[in-house]
Amino acid sequence: MQEFNYHRPITITELKECLSIPGARILAGGTDIVPRMRQGKFSVPALVDTSGVKAMRFIEDQGSEIVLGALTTHQEAADSPLLQNINPALVTAAESIGCQQTRCRGTLGGNIANASPAADTLPALLIFDATLLLQSLEGERRIPLEEFLLGPGQTDLLEGEFIHSISFKPMIGSWGAAFIKIGKRSGMAISVANTAVAVELNDKGKISDIRIALGSVAPTVIRCRKIEQALLGKEPEPALMKEIHKACQEEISPITDIRSSAEYRNHAAEVIIHRALESAVEQAKERGR
Amino acid sequence: MKTITVSFLLNGKKTSVTSLPNRTLLDVLREDLGLTGAKDACGGEGECGACTVIMNGNPVNSCMIFIGQIEGTQITTIEGLMEKGEFHRLQKSFVEAGAVQCGFCTPGAILTAKTLLDNNPHPTDHEIREGLSGNLCRCTGYNKMIDAIHLAEQGGLDD
The missing domain is CATH 3.10.20.30 (Beta-grasp domain)
Known part of the structure; x- marks a missing residue:
């Protein structure tokens, strides 16, 4: 096992100081980094363990916004009644990650910073236009999650910076939000394709707001503006599958890799968007009653 | 270092x-x-x-x-997991139900089962399968583990 200098800050000020060490890397749940370090695939001069930083582990309703501490675990998100009310897609996504053992360790901030194209919480955060609060010794800045994700494993995070928290606004009116993923098996599998869909219906029952995000079909998890545009103002009915099919072909060009083929991903993306839309519409109608 | x-x-x-x-x-x-x-x-x-x-x-x-x-x-x-020289009811029920073969996965499976029952004293088959999805077993085919967890959930065995 490789060597590194180990730091364990307790306060956020100490965390900022530790991360200002050149080459320092943050350790959150460790579900990704620890196995990679054990296998010698990843090395760092300094590792900053956040297990003592309790102030970044919270789920808060701040009125106009919901704020999630970056060290909130997937299991905590999955078990949160508040999130179930505000963003059920995120709850379903968090529940679907790995197994209990990994959900109890893996964190929302870790899932974001890892920037896997197949990350499950990211579509559910993107459809709520989530914003990240990044901090460092230099100060802090806010950035939309969508702009933060640059490529597979690549983000806008600068040296010395860390994700402090994630925030998003609740939807109002007749809305619904759902997450669906497809993997090789239901437990532990990395998504072959995943999607989150949020929809709002107006009083005529037409789609007045729609947000769709897809994972595993592009270098990052993406918002699907073309598909959203194609569905806006339409009546949510089974015939929308045609519109989804057409817009999906324009929107995505997935690759063939170890987990699946491009052809399958194309087809799967359309099907899961349609299913997630149906589920979101169902919730929206329920709320509208 | x-x-x-x-x-x-x-x-x-x-x-x-x-x-x-x-x-x-x-x-x-x-x-x-x-x-x-x-x-x-x-x-x-x-x-x-x-x-x-x-x-x-x-x-x-x-x-x-x-x-x-x-x-x-x-x-x-x-x-x-043993208390006062007694095996935990899950340890007993795993033996009773034949949920132990090579034994390699058993400690992990029993500990996961314990957290499952601590949070949900009467899980369904589906909840047990979900709960154990992170514990691979190459011998039992899992059915006997599910039986064992139900056995423990129902109060375990009278010795």
């Missing part, structure tokens, strides 16, 4: 270990503390659950946790 000293509650006892920081909880349990119930079966990828221990009430893979990360936590291993 400097050693670190980590204090935690292990099977109810205050414990302090001094180790290099690049070792996992699994390494320390097995090599320093002589607790070999937790196993490394998948090579430290967090895929198999054979190294599962209970940390603050949650099942976790001890192969994915650096030793520094357990400072101040409560850890239970399979060795800590």
